[in-house]
Amino acid sequence: MKTYPANLEEKINFDKIKSLIKEACTSKLGVDFVEKIAFCNDGKLVQKLIDQTDEFKKLLTSGEQFPSSNFVDIYPYLEKAKVPGTFLYEDEFHQVRLGLITLWACVEFFDKHQEDYPQLCQLLGMVADDRSLLGAIDKVMDDKGKIKNNATQELSLIRGQLLYEESRLRKVLDSIYRSAKAQGFTPDDASITIRGGRMVIPVLAEYKRRIKGFIHDESATGQTVFLEPAEVLDINNEIRDLEYMERREIQKILTKLTDSLRECIPELRKSFQFLGLVDFIRAKAKFALQTDSEKPLLVKQKNVHFKGARHPLLELTFKQQQKKVVPLSLNLDHNRRILVISGPNAGGKSVALKTTALLQYMLQCGLLIPVDPESTCCIFDQFFIDIGDEQNLENDLSTYSSHLLNMKYFTTFSNKKTIFFIDEFGTGTEPQFGGAIAEGILIALNKAGAFGVVTTHYGNLKQLASKSPGLVNGAMRYDVDKLEPLYQLETGKPGSSFAFEIAGKIGIANEIILHARAQVGETRVKYDRLLLKLESEKNNYEALLSDNQKKEKLLAQRMEEYNTLKSSLEENKKEILHEAKVQAKAIIDDANRKIEHTIKQIKEQKAEKEATLQLRKSLEAHKSTLQTDPRSKKGKASPAPKPEVIGGEIKIGDQVRLKDNGALAEVLSIQGKNAEISIGELKSKIKLDRMEKVSNTVVKKAKKARSIGFDANQKMVDFSPNLDIRGKRAEEVLSLLQPFIDDANMLGLSDLRVIHGKGNGVLRDLTRNLLKKMPAVMKAEDEHADRGGAGVTLVTLNP
Structure with missing residues (x-):
């Protein structure tokens, strides 16, 4: 296992990660474990470490009560206690006791939650189940x-004896002090005190010979002396002897207790190593929560697939600034082992490289990393990095020479289990030669089967990556219109430096840029233009794709609404047919009964002409009734029953009909000769003499008939997106505008026109005030001047 160079952790800022984890520790025990964090190539151990951290992360978010204090480092006390004849002081044993209480609280917690935290519970093997010392x-x-x-x-x-003697001393001293105070021998604001471990009374210096005793001290000014009266001398001596005896007895107890602890030192070391490990794992879990880190899938085959990766330090900084890091997606496998990232300066190349390097290193140190949980990772044996200025003044090495020494190490030791990272590959010398050497090194690393990420501006390396198996180009996305970096990595194509475009944006003279283009050569300029065109087309394509996705979402929403409406209509149809069948059966049954009754009466009256004629007239009348029943007409819906005017005084809550247009409304309130009514969701005030009271039952039937008789297709055919309300009164506008908007919204229309004319603007203001209160309306504005201007209101409904 090799890592290179020696200051690798500083190069990738892992030292800062360790500092943040140290801050999350609650004890020196945990900090000591942070110091021991190291790169590991044992896959099973790495999996175990990240599983432990992931379980503790779940524990922290579960709300379970887990010990969070007194993770005491008792190792210094154990070192002191291991020497025979020594003993720990009371405060030292107090610290040991607090640590033991925390230790057993942790053990009891994991004993109760073995199924929830199996990896953490395995650590209990470090603790010897012996609580005799705490007892x-x-x-x-x-x-x-x-x-x-x-x-x-x-x-x-x-x-007990000490308390008795102290009480007796206090009584004697109080008596002496009261007597001295009565004689004026003591200061006014003084009281009994202690000097040199003995109780004394304050006495004015001029009266010190009036009271027999021993002077132990005097005030700073010398005006007061602190005197031990002769009467309490023996009592104070007795108290001093008892204090010595108490101290010897306590030392005897502590020595015996230390002897008991000395026998447990090996077990205590292991047990408190467990406590430190718990504190350390908790600190890693806290850091994971701070950086939104997750546990990726660890696989045996060489595959690095980071999805939604973020640099943890950048994540914390951006959180403080209430900004979001642009996530990175990166994929390395056996076909595309080495990623060559190109693109403009300050476009995010180095950040992408350092993010990948840091996350891979963190993972192999047993830490959770800020990626999506679907990410997959593997373990490498060797980790090499070449980042930043490597100039070495002590060895008289230039930056480029230092880079070459690093490349020598890389090419010498790299193999299929190596991952390397090189920032600004080939820079530091003349581009023509630097690019050629960099190309040779990249070919050697590729031949060794190593994995890696490099950043570069050299065109020959981009071309090498495009035609060599095992290498793949990557580009940092760039907004070619705004000339701003997008900080997104795109794999599969090289990136342009956009040098000429950026120079033009910041104001470099055009003639200078033209001269530079001529120096670069037409082939290279065409190549960069092609990359520029590809980037622009990529941005346009993504914009179109986003727009299409929005439209598809809206279409899906409309389809869902249509299916819901269709389902509702089918249900209504079934209900209507069922009701019609029931009523038809009732009509037929009634007709049959009538016929049978008529025949019976004709037979009973023996076919008398007048009686028969009368019965026939009655039967014809019943037939006429059946024919005029609207429900007997096949294929036609039942018309809405007309509301019955019942007259009488109109009260709040009554159903009324407007005499002008027949609109139905409900009375909300009455003020004098005016009433406030609601027509659907619209409210208005009109005079009482312009309305008439109707039956509530018939109104409900009329509303039901209207809802059952709705035909969506016919409604679409009959509906007009133009509503003309010119010449209408305010209350008429209420009854016309709301159904117009509701029907348009239900049919999925979005652009409507309300024609109200200009006039004095009353109808326009009323219309727009009503439209503002309707949830379905997104905006209302004047029509174009050529098509009516302020005399027409354009209405746009919410999508």
């Missing part, structure tokens, strides 16, 4: 890291 620590220490009073019987007795 021993909990027995003698509290949650704050202090030794408990009942840790041992001796400590309990010592601390």
Whole structure:
């Protein structure tokens, strides 16, 4: 396994990736693992590493409660404890205790979720299931890291006696201090305090001889001394002895506890290695979430298929700027192993190369990468890169010489398990010779069977890639109209540098550009023009394709609407036929009963002329009734029943008919002699004397009859996209405009004309105000001046 050069990780910015992962760690344990990240050519190990990271990524997004703190590095404490006779302090054992609590919390979590996170659960083999040390620590220490009073019987007795002596001392001192204060021997704002570990009282310097005792300290000004009265000397000595005894007992407890820990040092090292590994994997998963990284499919055959690839550092930068990275799609296989990318400067060639190199390296370091999950990758044994200025002043090497040394290494060690990356291939010397040497090197690398990505401006390398098996051209897309890069990689054709076009855009004199074209030669200029034409045609084709896709989507939507309408009409047809059959059967049954009754009566009355004549007249009348029944006419739909005027006072909620045009409406509110009505979705105010109250039942039947009798084909034939409302009143416009828009929308029409005339503009304003409130209307505007101008409103419906 080889990687080249030594500073490869700096060249591809992998060192910055490691720094970001370190920031995501919560402990030094995890950071230590980040430092150990290395390029790996073991496919099984790489698969295991990315599976672990992918599982932890799912854990983080699942909302499960997982320990997130106290991943303590206890290795320094283990080093200290392994020396016999030493002991850890209380605060050190407190840190060990917190680390053990986190460790067992992690173990319990994975024990409960073995099916959800199988790869992570395999790490539990690193942990010895022995919790005796945590139990021993909990027995003698509290949650704050202090030794408990009942840790041992001796400590309990010592601390009990210590509390008693401190209480007795306080009482004696309080008595002495109150007496001294009453005599004015103490400062006004002073109180009992401690000096040198002994309780003392503050006394004014001039009265220090009035109280027997020992002076332990004085104030900064010398006006106050801190005196231990002779009466409490023995008590303070007793307290000091008890404190020494307490300290010795605590040391004895800690020594015993350290001896227990010393026996567990090997197991603890492995267990906390597990804890550090968990912190490390979590940091990798956090970074994956930040960069929208995924787990690609890892295959054995040599195949690199990146779909939707983004540079992770660029992704993070663009997220902060609320911008999006243009994704990269790249495919290398046994037929097209080496990709030669060409195109204009600042067009994204180097970014594409560095993105591919960094993602491949990240993958073989066990990291998830920012690509679509459908991407496929493989493992390489060797990873070579030649990027940037390699000038070496110490060895007196120019940039080109350094590049040649790199190429020597590449051609010497490359094989079928090598992937290499070369940026600006062949530059650094005279183009004629640099291009020739670069061509020879590329042929050698191709012959070795290596995979790779190179960027170049040299035409001979583009031509070599177009005719050599194993090589393929790639171009960075460019908007030839705007002369702006699109940052999209297209495989299969070379790219132009667009040097002349860019020079013209930035204002270089035309004569200079013409001279440059002459120097380059007609053949090369034609070649670049051909590339320019291909790029332009490619852009136009993609624009047409996008437009056609939109039209196909709209057509599919219209087809769906048509099928829905057709289905609805078929259902209505079935309902009408069923209802007609039922009514026809009822009519026939009724007619039969009438005939039978007539015959019976004729027989009973013995064919008397007058009675028979009367019965015949009755039968003829019934026949006339059946013939005039609209449902008895074959093939004709039932006409809508006319609303019955019932008269009476008009109230809110009543159904009414307008006397002027017969339109049906519902009364919404009444204000004096005016009423607000709704005709469908339109509302208007008219006078009460211009409407008449009708039956609600008949109105509902009329509406039902209208909905059942709808014929889409006939409607399309009869419908006109022009509506003439000149001379109409406001309330008439309401009843004409809404059905006109609804019918046009249902029939799939989009361009309509409403002719209202110019006049004083009342009808035009009313029409446009109504149109604004209709959801189906996208815009309404004046017709062309030659075709009516402001007297006609052009209506465009939503697609």
